[in-house]
Amino acid sequence: MFKRNWKRFFAAVAILSLIVSGCASGSGESQGGDSNGGAADGTVTIKLHTWYPKKTDNWDAAIAEFEKIHPHIKVEFVSAEDNNSNEYYKKLDLAAASGEALDVVMFSNMNYLSQRMELGMLEPIDGYLEQEGAVLVDEYTVDTRIGGETYGLPGKSVLPFVFINENHLKEAGLELPKEWTWDEYMQYAKAMTKTEAGKTRYGTYFHSWPTQAYFIQSMNQAVGANLTTDDGTKANADTPSVRKSLELRLQGEEEAFVTPYSEVISQKLNYRPQYFNQETSMISMGSFLVPETGGTDQVPATFKTVFAPLPKVNKEDPVSGNVSGDVLGIYSKSKHKEEAYTFIRWYTTEGIALQGKYFPSWKKVNMDEVVDNIIAGTKTPEMIDKESLLYVLEHMNQTTAAVAVPFHAELEKVFIEEFDAMMLSGQDLDTTVKNAQQRIQKIIDSK
Template sequence: MKKKTKQALSIGMMAILTIGLVSGCGSGKKEKVAEEKKEDKKKIVVWGPIPEENGPQDVCDHFMEEHPDIEVEYVRYVNDDQGNVKLDTALMSGEQIDVYFTQFEDYYVKRIEAGMAEALDPLLEKDGFDIQEAYGDGVWQYEGKTYGLPTNYDHQFVWINEKMFQEAGIEIPTSWTWDEYAEITKKLTKDADGVKIYGGFMKWQDVGRLMGRGQVLGADSFYKSDTESNFDDPVYQQTLELFDRMMLQDGSHMNFVEATNSKLEPYGEFLSGKVATCISAPWITRYINDQEKYPHDFKTVAAPLPITEGSEHNYGWPGLTGVIMMNPATAQKEAAYDFIKYYGTEGQKYMCRAGKIPSWTGIDPEVALNEMLGENAEELFDVDSFKNVIFDEKIERYYNTKFNKLPELERIWKEEVERFVTGEQDQESTLANAKERGDQELK
């Protein structure tokens, strides 16, 4: 009996050892497969200007659900001069950035010319992707090549504090000239308990590319010819006169330089009741909807941009922007392209709540607007005014075709205007300096 028991124990121990070995082999195999799958998974790093919680992370998450073999890491950079320098420095240093966003044409051109952007045309052609069908006119190109897809349709207009207009007895305009705008914002400027309330607020990056030159001259407004700048066109003088009137004489607008140095944002000044109007794009709806962080007791009304009286044209904002681009140094070109295409098309629906109007024609713009204005739209916004302004089919659009020295010309105009609005130089010197410097760049 004891002999049988010992034999049984011996067999049992052998069985346990065998099971352990088999189990160990199975576990090792599973770990190896998991490791191989991990190695097969591609990772791309995306740099963008919008806080991830305001839509980009949703886009990334839905993309990863549809592409389980691709991991996406989103890195936010601030869309100001300092933030763009940070992005450019990271691109040049070789840090992993596979995909990134560019908001303005001067940065777009600069990055292409510096070899930091991949032409997407071969990938688009291989994929059968029709740019015209997807977005219509106005997709940014450089020397006939496409370096990115637009992820939203930008639209600048005037945001109005309805309560302040009512208290001042001013009717909210459905159309107005810059002279009328200047006069109204002057009337709205006042002191309240020792605090100055400005009639209007503008940031350079929002209006410096539009007021006067863009609105009247339209495309390629910096160029008289391929070798001569256009800074002696009367429209530049008219623009300086308007700035002088609003910022220096009437004091109805905070100085550009003061606002920039103080790092003030239009939505912050507007929602805190420090300005009666501001000029900006739809993205500030996300701050208006954030009643917890930006409590306010007034309804916001949309008014169209003022027009330049007597001008043959009054162009609106160019439109397509938020261009998503590929770093040519990426080791994951196919994965990067898949993400660019997704964000540039169906992924845009997750950005509406961030105040981004889709550029892709596959999304109903009215549905997007309803999503953008949010659940409390009737309480916070004059909804009809937003529909009328954003869907105004009468707005003419312009699309630049010349890019030679564009970043330099943008910088020259900005620097000379800053010297003017700070009182460092007079109007005549400002225009003469801009013209001389612009011509030197182009020649």
């Protein structure tokens, strides 16, 4: 443990020294009247760093409304607008290291926030919440605390559930499930698989994300959802949930009702065209995809989507799923922390609902209105089955998994290497689990 703390300390010193040197090198410009985002009339400009496209996701409308309510705060939208969060993090870290002015910073999930929190990049915001008498867990469905402290507020809520092509469901003579198990999910996939003229339409599709390799553990259970135990000290790859996930992935390959993993990897397939081009009949995906099922300018909706809850492992288990989503934090060296907090608090409550694109994490939102706005904002609203969507949103128990260790990407890398050996080279399941467990533990011990 001491070894891990010293490594974290030196990493923090390294990046903080870059930040300090960056500020020093830019000191010649810091004397300008607007360098800190302030104006002579008292108006303050804060920078919002993200990866989202401004107009497509209605950020322009949300920001305009915020500035109307808070005329003394202006929001500068800073984004490559390419919807690529991986590239965004590289630019964000470079901006911090070079001393660039940062105020509000967004993260696509808590793992990315946690990594930068450890380097001192984020301001604790518990004091701001206490000042207005707000309690995080009473306000939001996602608990974003790390070690009892809050470094970010949850934006959109991403709940995992199942998207199904209604035509394929009816064609197979299947009923839309109100609750089901993963074994039944695979049976549905098998029933909807269809081959004509040498071409197969698969019943379901698993994406190349590492979490889709151990999907039951990552999506279904709040405790022990990651590849380490929740305290980060032990490997967590040899579990019943991981084994069940691997068994089902192998079953789908062997019985040919899941898009072959070799094709997913070699052709770099993406879940959007696989589902919307009807290459597959159903997918287990996050709620962020709901607006797209009503069609966009780029991809029109050509069939109706119905929705089902996330499957369970056992029939007696509750219907639940680990909720995640974007998180908004305040940069620790921001000159306008109060104004940055005002924005993220407004956006994570009223603002995100105003956008009409996402499901908010705010508990006090009127979900019926949110659903109506999302559906109405699509090109072909009739392609979204509102009844089944509301049923899922109202009946799924939303749970929050522990934040993964900052080096979780290293663990997923070795897990996927063993998963690939099983799926592509015939390595047996027991060896896969054993190797993954040992390799992950070795990485943990080295930290």
